[in-house]
Each structure stands twice: as structure tokens, then as C-alpha cells.
Amino acid sequence: MSDEILVGYDGSPDASTALAWALDEAGRTGQPVRLAYVFEWLTVAGWVGPSVTPGAWPDETARRQVEELVHKAASDAAAAHPGLTVHGEVFDGPPALVLQERSAEAALLVLGSRGHGGFTGLLTGSTAVSVSAHAHCPVVVVRGDAPTATGKRIVVGVDGSELSLVALGFAVERAEQRGVPLHVVRTWAAAQWRTQGFDPDEADATERTTLAEELARWRESFPNVPVTTQVGPGNPASALVEASREAQLVVVGSRGRGGLRGTLLGSVSQQVLQHAHCPVAVVRER
Structure with a gap:
């Protein structure tokens, strides 16, 4: 390497x-x-x-x-x-x-x-x-006509999977290099939470708490990077594609927690690659 x-x-x-x-x-x-x-x-x-x-x-x-x-x-x-x-x-x-x-x-x-x-x-x-x-x-x-968009934020999808946390590290490092904010997107499936006996408010609170814990080490290591979060029910690919409209780079893990082991590129990553409005980074561990 x-x-x-x-x-x-x-x-x-x-x-x-x-x-x-x-x-x-x-x-x-x-x-x-x-x-x-x-x-x-x-x-x-x-x-x-x-x-x-x-x-x-x-x-x-x-x-x-x-x-x-x-x-x-x-x-x-x-x-x-x-x-x-x-x-x-x-x-x-x-x-x-x-x-x-x-x-x-x-x-x-x-x-x-x-x-x-x-x-x-x-x-x-x-x-x-x-x-x-x-x-x-x-x-x-x-993707898109321009290679860069100065000042626009970097967006990353984080679902708690190992590869999404690797993607988070990649994204926050780029945000610091470029001097731009980081926007973290996390969605959850309402139907899945209902089967576990959670109501939507409790599910949302749980996801926000978990994300805050995952972000804590990066906030400490990169205190100068402004971080915003977007948490809620919905389709992760759709949320990331929409967020890409105001981004200079979208970062995803090659496979999220919904992917099957052995699957090299998850459906969310593929959809973001196909439809994002800005360049897309697909990150995996070596």
C-alpha cells in the first residue's frame, strides 16, 4: 500500500x-x-x-x-x-x-x-x-458536473455497522481537511422497531442516543468540525440521495447492517452510487 x-x-x-x-x-x-x-x-x-x-x-x-x-x-x-x-x-x-x-x-x-x-x-x-x-x-x-463544491458539507450515512463507522472516520477527516461541516444521516425502520415493542418516540430516542455515542470519539478528536445529525424513520438510500443535493461528497460503507455477510456492495451503497447528486465515496476496511 x-x-x-x-x-x-x-x-x-x-x-x-x-x-x-x-x-x-x-x-x-x-x-x-x-x-x-x-x-x-x-x-x-x-x-x-x-x-x-x-x-x-x-x-x-x-x-x-x-x-x-x-x-x-x-x-x-x-x-x-x-x-x-x-x-x-x-x-x-x-x-x-x-x-x-x-x-x-x-x-x-x-x-x-x-x-x-x-x-x-x-x-x-x-x-x-x-x-x-x-x-x-x-x-x-x-458524479455531477463539478468535481468540487467549495463550502458545501460532507454527508455520511451511519447505521451502527462496522463499515459505516469506518465511513464515519473517513468522512470526518475529509471534513476537517476541507474546512466544512459534517452531516450525519441515520434512519430506522418503524416496522422493525414495532416488532421489538418500541413506540416511535422511544425508537427515535434510542437511535439518537446510540448515534451520539458513536460520534463522541470523533467530536473529541476533531473539535473544529461542525457536526449536524439527521435521525428518523425512513429509507436510508433515499435520505442520503436527498442530502446529497447540498453536499460536495457523500460517504457510505460498502455494506451496512442490513447487508448479508459475503455481499460486497449493499443495496444502499448501490442506490446512492446510482442516484446521488455529488461524488460518492464507498469505504471499506482493507
């Missing part, structure tokens, strides 16, 4: 937006940035890999063009951000698989919501969803 920010880059507008977000993040942290262009060699029969015989498909001219593209993008980024270290590299293989593997050596992986394989109007692409489910480090999927 390194402190490097890895950016999935294919020259598409969404990838350029992701790169801008990563450079903005690196400008605060001083982390090096690496652009990763994954060059997939395909034939009618499927994946053939780099062992294809010379002179056969793919065209080496296309490979050189890809290398020139990514190296120019890295060079331009470094020139525009003279205090940062920026590299570009071309890898061979299926994009999702290669990015997942490379994430084991990165501190953060940043992706656009769609690449060249996507179509305007579609939701988050399959590569972004797959990588978010399998990566070895936190993944930021950059």
Missing part, C-alpha cells in the same frame, strides 16, 4: 472530471496521483491479453495513441499543479479487474461515473459499480 491516489482514466469527459477531483484532493493532502488507462485487447472470441502474436490484433498504433493520451494528460495535470507528483501508466486487461488489483497499492481510487462505454443519460457504469464492490481501498465515484 502507498499513499497514492489512483485515477481510472480513459480520456472521456467523466474521467477528466474524476481527474480534476483527484487533483483537488491531492492539492490538500500532498499525495501523488497516478492515471491508470486500462487497455483492453478484445477479439470476437473475447479477451486475448498481451500475449497476442506480433502483427495480429490489436493494432500497435492504437496502443501508442493510448500511451500518448494518458502521458499527455498526466503531463498537463502536473504542469497545472506544480506542487504535485503526477504519473500516467497504461495497463493491459479488463478495466474493472485491473483497477481492482491496482487498488491494493493505492490509498484512494477515483473514477468517473461512466467511461467511453457508457451512454449519455445512463446511470453509473458497470465498471464503477464493480470496482466499488471489490476494491481494496476507498473508492470515490465522481
